[in-house]
């Protein structure tokens with residue numbers, strides 16, 4: 073089998089790149105380990121930067137996002153029993169975010185690839201990117217027990233944090249930077265009316281909490297939890313009771329509870345691998361970097377990699393200009409690190425750190441006081457939240 077771009081990973085990054093390239097007449101094949109149903113069953117983030125939404129439209133897959141996604145022009149931070157509004161639109165001169173679930177967006181991308189005969193091969197095993205530093209890289213894999221080979225000009229490693237792509241890079245050619253946080257997020261999805269039309273991030277002495285949503289009938293809530301407990305330790309009742317304790321009274325009194333339709337604990341981690349290129353393989357999204365979910369940057373950071381890769385591929389195939397490919401890692405990482413900084417800062421600002429000294433606690437309170445009293449600090453938060461320019 074032969075194609076121009078071999079993409080490892082059929083999540084949103086790989087599919088979006090494949091769809092964008094298809095619109096420009098550039099051929100790709102997407103290899104995905106799991107079934108389509110499995111990929112769509114993963115509950116992930118739901119906040120899209122305005123630049124990411126534009127990229128979806130450019131790929132011709134923005135219609136459902138625009139019809140069913142909700143434009144959010146602000147959110148609240150609850151602290152000390154008070155709610156502080158972050159007016160994203162006012163603070164950024166008109167920008168906002170769209171709340172639209174990753175599963176919905178991925179389904180739209182699958183539908184688009186299917187409609188145009190795009191090659192997405194599910195259920196592949198033993199995937200291995202090969203000959204990465206040659207002009208003829210290829211990917212070997214097994215499908216239904218049969219060994220196959222995909223020859224390509226370039227390989228994209230968009231197969232997530234645990235994928236094979238990053239691991240195919242020799243250890244001495246890649247540097248990893250990591251911070252692991254001493255807690256996780258317990259998340260619940262429930263078919264209840266969201267407690268607030270906008271997101272509420274809550275800093276409380278019992279720990280962080282977040283009220284989010286997928287639609288006006290589907291709520292997504294999170295609480296900070298110690299990693300010593302498992303999801304089985306949390307009954308729905310225990311979850312709702314703890315969430316209520318961490319929200320201001322005017323919010324908790326309005327909270328509609330119900331059975332969870334999904335419940336899971338995610339650890340919080342910051343991670344970056346540099347560079348994001350090895351020979352003719354380019355890494356994108358979680359394969360190269362992970363953020364804690366606090367700033368809603370994960371999917372957005374992946375989309376920014378795809379933006380740079382897409383334009384680099386266009387310049388290569390349409391103009392014979394390889395500058396974008398040469399600069400990809402440097403450009404992508406500059407923006408990735410800004411997303412890392414913002415996610416780390418939001419995480420440090422809003423969580424309880426069990427081992428923290430009195431000095432650090434004072435600094436955290438001061439950071440919050442400064443934020444709520446300074447228009448410049450609020451502007452900085454807002455411009456990062458809606459997404460920095462590509």
Ligand code: PHB
Pocket residue numbers: 116117118119271284285292365366367368369
């Ligand atoms: C979510 O809705 O899943 C969500 C929203 C905002 C975040 C993290 C997660 O910062």
